[in-house]
Amino acid sequence: MLGNTQKLHDLITKFLFFILVLLAFSACRQKQEITEGRADLAISPDNAGIKVPDGFGVIKVADSLGAPRHIAVNSNGAIYLKLRKPIDGEGILYLEDQDGDGIADTKKGFADYGGTGIYVDDNYLYASSDEEIFRYKLNADGEVTEPYTADTLVTDLVAYRTHATKSFTLDGEGNIYVNIGAYSNACQEEDRTLGSPGVMPCAILDSAGGIWKFRADKFKQSYAEGKRYATGLRNVVGLDWNFKLNKLVVTQHGRDQLNTLYPDLFDQKTSANLPAETMYIINEDDDAGWPYIYYDHYQNKKILSPEYGGDGKKTAGENAIDPIATFPAHIAPNALLFYTGEMFPEEYKNGAFIAFHGSWNRAPEKQEGFLVAFVPFMNGKPSGEWQVFADGFAGLEEVFSPSEAKHRPTGLAQGPDGSLYVSDDSGGTLFRIVYTEQ
Amino acid sequence: MVNIKLLKDIIPGFSFVLTTIFLLNSCNSSGKKKESSTNTNIQNVSKPVTKAELPPYLSEGKKVYRQVCLTCHQANGGGVPGLNPPLIKTDYVLGDKNTLLEIIIKGSEADLARDKSEYANVMQGYGMLGDEDIANVASYIRNSFGNKAEPITASEVAAFRSAIKK
Numbered sequence: 001m002l003g004n005t006q007k008l009h010d011l012i013t014k015f016l017f018f019i020l021v022l023l024a025f026s027a028c029r030q031k032q033e034i035t036e037g038r039a040d041l042a043i044s045p046d047n048a049g050i051k052v053p054d055g056f057g058v059i060k061v062a063d064s065l066g067a068p069r070h071i072a073v074n075s076n077g078a079i080y081l082k083l084r085k086p087i088d089g090e091g092i093l094y095l096e097d098q099d100g101d102g103i104a105d106t107k108k109g110f111a112d113y114g115g116t117g118i119y120v121d122d123n124y125l126y127a128s129s130d131e132e133i134f135r136y137k138l139n140a141d142g143e144v145t146e147p148y149t150a151d152t153l154v155t156d157l158v159a160y161r162t163h164a165t166k167s168f169t170l171d172g173e174g175n176i177y178v179n180i181g182a183y184s185n186a187c188q189e190e191d192r193t194l195g196s197p198g199v200m201p202c203a204i205l206d207s208a209g210g211i212w213k214f215r216a217d218k219f220k221q222s223y224a225e226g227k228r229y230a231t232g233l234r235n236v237v238g239l240d241w242n243f244k245l246n247k248l249v250v251t252q253h254g255r256d257q258l259n260t261l262y263p264d265l266f267d268q269k270t271s272a273n274l275p276a277e278t279m280y281i282i283n284e285d286d287d288a289g290w291p292y293i294y295y296d297h298y299q300n301k302k303i304l305s306p307e308y309g310g311d312g313k314k315t316a317g318e319n320a321i322d323p324i325a326t327f328p329a330h331i332a333p334n335a336l337l338f339y340t341g342e343m344f345p346e347e348y349k350n351g352a353f354i355a356f357h358g359s360w361n362r363a364p365e366k367q368e369g370f371l372v373a374f375v376p377f378m379n380g381k382p383s384g385e386w387q388v389f390a391d392g393f394a395g396l397e398e399v400f401s402p403s404e405a406k407h408r409p410t411g412l413a414q415g416p417d418g419s420l421y422v423s424d425d426s427g428g429t430l431f432r433i434v435y436t437e438q
Numbered sequence: 439m440v441n442i443k444l445l446k447d448i449i450p451g452f453s454f455v456l457t458t459i460f461l462l463n464s465c466n467s468s469g470k471k472k473e474s475s476t477n478t479n480i481q482n483v484s485k486p487v488t489k490a491e492l493p494p495y496l497s498e499g500k501k502v503y504r505q506v507c508l509t510c511h512q513a514n515g516g517g518v519p520g521l522n523p524p525l526i527k528t529d530y531v532l533g534d535k536n537t538l539l540e541i542i543i544k545g546s547e548a549d550l551a552r553d554k555s556e557y558a559n560v561m562q563g564y565g566m567l568g569d570e571d572i573a574n575v576a577s578y579i580r581n582s583f584g585n586k587a588e589p590i591t592a593s594e595v596a597a598f599r600s601a602i603k604k
């Protein structure tokens with residue numbers, strides 16, 4: 001009798017313990033899953049540390065992804081990410097959310113090369129290494145099932161140490177536009193070397209420092225089969241086809257080191273704030289002027305580069321195009337996306353989101369720009385100043401060195417429901433920004 | 439007997455509460471990071487270090503570092519991920535003096551046992567700096583950012599230069 005009571009008591013005790021642990025865990029889960037508006041989405045209660053405008057929420061889709069660069073979401077909401085370096089032989093990741101809470105539940109990988117560019121349309125996934133662009137057939141579910149039978153669309157692009165990544169986009173008419181970054185800061189005889197003059201004319205422009213156009217349905221194309229679509233672009237990481245304008249739009253990483261290379265002409269503060277990061281609408285055969293000029297957004301002028309005799313005041317580049325928008329120096333626009341979704345409020349429609357990676361070349365000044373910006377567009381032109389859309393990626397009030405930043409925005413993609421996805425190649429996190437009000 | 443039984447009841451009950459508090463708490467604190475103090479050098483509390491006692495290469499080397507190296511390797515020596523390597527406790531910074539001098543004098547032309555794609559930037563050679571400046575900046579990086587290694591002298595720089603003729 002006594003033994004039985006004891007047993008019962010133990011059982012109750014164990015049960016109680018179990019319930020308590022369960023309670024504790026579910027409290028924990030609930031905290032992360034407070035959902036408003038959009039049904040089952042697991043919006044992070046603190047928006048995963050990211051500051052977004054009122055009415056928006058942030059879901060942490062996945063973390064520990066390595067260094068995801070550009071991203072693409074297919075029509076069923078699954079996400080492709082291009083990794084800078086493959087992990088266990090996998091350079092493209094495929095994430096799926098099975099239960100609709102927005103958090104990825106399954107992860108698959110393939111493609112044994114690193115890179116930056118990725119793009120998906122109804123039939124194919126496209127991805128780039130630093131020298132090539134590949135195409136993978138999608139099945140009816142939007143999934144790559146035969147990763148080993150990729151077609152090589154473009155090959156043998158130059159890739160040296162600097163600005164080697166190949167960002168690209170498509171125009172919906174079977175053309176690919178790929179950035180071939182200049183393997184140099186400002187085309188000096190000796191790169192980034194004090195006192196070394198600029199090469200005249202800059203020979204790098206023959207095979208890099210611009211956008212090249214290729215067909216999306218021809219194999220093994222290289223320079224001979226492609227066309228230099230635009231030149232004088234130092235390095236374009238973020239680019240997108242604007243279907244309203246039916247034109248390519250690009251963002252350029254401006255030159256570095258005005259002070260360390262020309263200490264007599266530029267002090268450290270000036271060098272931290274010049275030149276502008278720039279956005280251009282590109283027409284065929286446009287020249288944006290690199291390396292001969294840079295854009296000074298205080299004077300609103302194209303200024304002759306010091307490597308070519310400039311002094312910070314002399315203007316040049318009469319035939320070079322002007323930017324349609326400028327941003328603070330060195331903050332590194334790494335992705336551009338024209339928003340066409342239905343989820344966000346009207347003012348976002350057809351405007352440009354830009355993922356800024358954050359600066360390093362402002363040192364010893366404070367580093368800036370670990371954020372996602374927005375530029376409103378009307379009738380195919382910016383209709384207002386750029387604004388901060390999502391901030392706080394660095395996880396610190398003040399960043400003096402980019403290695404301190406927790407997250408660095410690198411890729412953008414729009415989901416079929418109009419969500420905005422943001423990848424981070426420093427913390428390895430994928431964020432999804434949603435509008436929570438109906 | 440009854441008392442002991444009661445106690446037995448209370449203790450596990452209490453531990454449940456503790457476990458719960460602990461679990462809830464761990465859920466709250468995840469994601470928070472403790473700020474680490476940068477002031478680790480507190481050995482000399484009794485004998486305060488005055489500025490004058492700092493070896494001159496630290497202040498002189500810092501000037502060179504700020505003017506030419508800081509832009510890439512950053513104020514904290516942490517470098518820029520994927521672009522410029524950190525100078526914190528690496529073999530190249532702390533190890534063989536001539537290897538370090540070779541990197542400073544030849545820049546990216548120096549033979550580093552590393553895949554060139556790991557850091558996408560290029561470093562120019564700083565052979566145009568004088569022996570004194572090179573010695574100072576080398577000694578400065580060997581004794582900053584938490585590093586500790588024997589300083590390099592101007593005559594060691596001169597000897598290395600005449601050996602490689604640069």
